[in-house]
Amino acid sequence: MTVRKYLVLAGVTVFAAAGDSMLSHGMKQTGNISIHHLSSVLLALLNPWVAVGVLLLLAFFASYMNALSWADLTYVLPATSLGYVLLAFVAKFVLHEQVTPMRWLGIALISGGVGFVAGGPALTSHEHGELESPSSRTERGKDGATCVLSGEAER
């Protein structure tokens, strides 16, 4: 894992949380939209909060796709669930909402889950993953033919 990859994971987390909050704030200003008045959806986009929220969610999607190109799905999803924790802190310290003990327990569970997955490898499904660093590859290279055979078997 490089600093750049951690930044991508942080991007997935922060963009999703910030985008959702802004969208939610903006949609409360614009009011209800219904299937019968689809034009109201376009009007909602004129609200600056909604517009910025949509841009942030696009940024989330780009970083999510980026992360999935080099890490497992079962790594990216728990690792970026810290966004829920972030939202709770925003609710408590920015919006001054009450966060119940039950929610703090939920936050603790999510943080625990993130800790569990972060300690393991990011990529397991691919042959050229993080598991196989260049140094370990040269070490195995000493075995010559056996190494190639075992490499094929892994696939």
Place this chain on the structure above:
Amino acid sequence: MKFAYTWGAIVAVALASVVGDVLLARAMKQVGDVHELWKRSGLWSVIARILTNATFFAGVAAMAAAFFSLLFALSWGDVSLVGPAAASLTFIGNAFAAKIFLHEKVDRRRWIAAVLVAGGVALLAG
């Protein structure tokens, strides 16, 4: 009856999300490491490679289906039930689907993470 409709829609949201996540993850593995691709042949080639991948669009379509199912679920049930329930089911469903369809090594560490996160998300509704 409303109870059945709400949970039906919640399960539909989770199923569509799992299908979408798995398809998108598979598409991005086919595209390859975006950082290396970008360094080697530039940003436009990365974008072109993603936009010519059929699996990517199938994933986006599944995500759109998940979004519309969510709108239906929200019209029948409360957001405090629908949001966390759908998210929790998606976490658990993804762990199974990633193991079966993406051949990820979902070891004990990752199972515990998926269950803890799913449980935590469910508690956030409380």
